[in-house]
Amino acid sequence: MFARGAAVALYQPQWGQVRNMATLKDITRRLKSIKNIQKITKSMKMVSAAKYARAERELKPARVYGTGALALYEKAEIKAPEDKKKYLLIGVSSDRGLCGAIHTSIAKTMKNEITNLSNAGKEVMVVGVGDKIRGLLQRTHSNYFLLTFKEVGRRPPNFGDASVIASELLNSGYEFDEGSVIYNRFRSVISYKTDEKPIFSLETVAGSESLSIYDDIDADVLRNYQEFTLANILYYSLKESTTSEQSARMTAMDNASKNASEMIDKLTLTFNRTRQAVITKELIEIISGAAALN
Amino acid sequence: MFSARRLLGLGPRGLPLLRPRARAYAEPAAAGPAQMAFTFASPTQVFYNGANVKQVDVPTLTGSFGILASHVPTLQVLKPGVVTVYAEDGTATKYFVSSGSVTVHADSTVQVLAEEAVTMDMLDLATAKSNLEKAVSEMAAASDEAAKAEAQIKVEANEALVKALE
Numbered sequence: 001m002f003a004r005g006a007a008v009a010l011y012q013p014q015w016g017q018v019r020n021m022a023t024l025k026d027i028t029r030r031l032k033s034i035k036n037i038q039k040i041t042k043s044m045k046m047v048s049a050a051k052y053a054r055a056e057r058e059l060k061p062a063r064v065y066g067t068g069a070l071a072l073y074e075k076a077e078i079k080a081p082e083d084k085k086k087y088l089l090i091g092v093s094s095d096r097g098l099c100g101a102i103h104t105s106i107a108k109t110m111k112n113e114i115t116n117l118s119n120a121g122k123e124v125m126v127v128g129v130g131d132k133i134r135g136l137l138q139r140t141h142s143n144y145f146l147l148t149f150k151e152v153g154r155r156p157p158n159f160g161d162a163s164v165i166a167s168e169l170l171n172s173g174y175e176f177d178e179g180s181v182i183y184n185r186f187r188s189v190i191s192y193k194t195d196e197k198p199i200f201s202l203e204t205v206a207g208s209e210s211l212s213i214y215d216d217i218d219a220d221v222l223r224n225y226q227e228f229t230l231a232n233i234l235y236y237s238l239k240e241s242t243t244s245e246q247s248a249r250m251t252a253m254d255n256a257s258k259n260a261s262e263m264i265d266k267l268t269l270t271f272n273r274t275r276q277a278v279i280t281k282e283l284i285e286i287i288s289g290a291a292a293l294n
Numbered sequence: 295m296f297s298a299r300r301l302l303g304l305g306p307r308g309l310p311l312l313r314p315r316a317r318a319y320a321e322p323a324a325a326g327p328a329q330m331a332f333t334f335a336s337p338t339q340v341f342y343n344g345a346n347v348k349q350v351d352v353p354t355l356t357g358s359f360g361i362l363a364s365h366v367p368t369l370q371v372l373k374p375g376v377v378t379v380y381a382e383d384g385t386a387t388k389y390f391v392s393s394g395s396v397t398v399h400a401d402s403t404v405q406v407l408a409e410e411a412v413t414m415d416m417l418d419l420a421t422a423k424s425n426l427e428k429a430v431s432e433m434a435a436a437s438d439e440a441a442k443a444e445a446q447i448k449v450e451a452n453e454a455l456v457k458a459l460e
Contacts, residue, residue: 061335061338068333068405071397072397158338159338214368228371232407
């Protein structure tokens with residue numbers, strides 16, 4: 001038979017604010033760490049500013065190059081026939097964070113596209129350029145992944161990188177009919193926009209009726225041309241992406257430094273007030289002690 | 295009294311009656327705009343962007359040809375060689391290209407996108423000749439298909455370089 005044991009101690013939660021006055025040491029510690037963080041964000045901002053300047057300079061010819069490469073798709077108005085099932089999504093981001101909404105905007109667009117395409121009955125495969133996009137998508141959409149590319153964003157992209165991506169895509173064995181590249185198009189230092197550019201497979205382009213106005217094309221030439229155009233489009237999206245990323249990181253680090261200096265100002269005031277309060281308390285103790293003796 | 299069908303231009307089956315066309319010579323092809331908008335760029339450098347030039351000579355896999363305004367639309371792949379641009383005033387500028395693509399559209403826009411393109415003064419004949427010898431020996435020593443193909447590409451590119459500089 002179980003006897004009622006000792007009375008259970010009843011824990012009475014204490015409602016109401018119980019807050020200790022922050023000691024001088026706590027405030028000093030906080031102040032030091034925030035000052036360190038501010039130094040780091042300031043230096044990250046300067047590094048990003050330098051990388052951004054270079055990226056923007058290299059973007060100018062890349063833009064002409066990219067619009068030239070896309071001109072065929074626009075002027076010939078190539079469209080994949082509706083019954084073609086295989087779609088490819090290429091999301092261009094990078095490996096490093098602390099750049100605002102760069103990676104999440106790409107991931108959001110890709111998630112929407114995947115849902116829309118799957119509902120339309122198409123088979124979708126995803127290629128992620130950059131570790132961040134892989135991380136953002138792999139929990140929910142890991143079975144859509146065809147390829148991912150790492151070590152993106154450390155050095156400025158060049159045409160060699162784009163051709164590596166293009167050749168891996170073409171050798172992957174996934175015979176896509178059409179696809180799109182999702183990247184962040186650079187608009188200005190403070191703004192970028194997530195944009196989409198189409199890519200088509202060799203069969204889609206060859207079968208397109210508007211291609212017949214182009215004279216004297218044999219299959220080999222068209223295949224070479226298509227592969228080169230794919231690399232060009234990837235190069236263009238990489239260049240735009242890096243420029244957007246560096247400008248976004250610059251803005252983000254600038255905001256972080258500003259926030260940190262605000263916090264430092266507020267904390268310094270609290271520190272001074274606390275210091276004066278401690279001195280006053282000591283003085284009062286001494287004086288009341290002296291008065292009590294007399 | 296004419297039957298309503300004939301008035302509408304319909305024949306016995308209800309389909310429109312096609313009047314047999316009179317025989318004539320073929321019409322000339324629709325002429326594009328008289329000016330060419332020429333874009334010539336490599337991934338790192340833009341040489342011409344929508345510029346108005348008279349003629350461009352390009353070396354392609356199917357042979358070299360010159361492009362003037364209103365050229366028939368085509369898509370071609372470049373092979374290593376010299377691209378010559380004739381400006382409106384007749385001056386010719388030469389560039390060496392490694393590979394790339396040429397697109398001529400119906401509205402007389404021409405895009406020449408080269409993977410590597412340099413002006414001729416950036417090239418040195420002696421270096422080109424020594425590179426060619428190295429490439430030839432590489433091709434002779436190459437063991438498997440892929441290495442042989444790569445060496446062959448080097449040989450072709452260097453041969454074109456040497457030919458362009460001589």
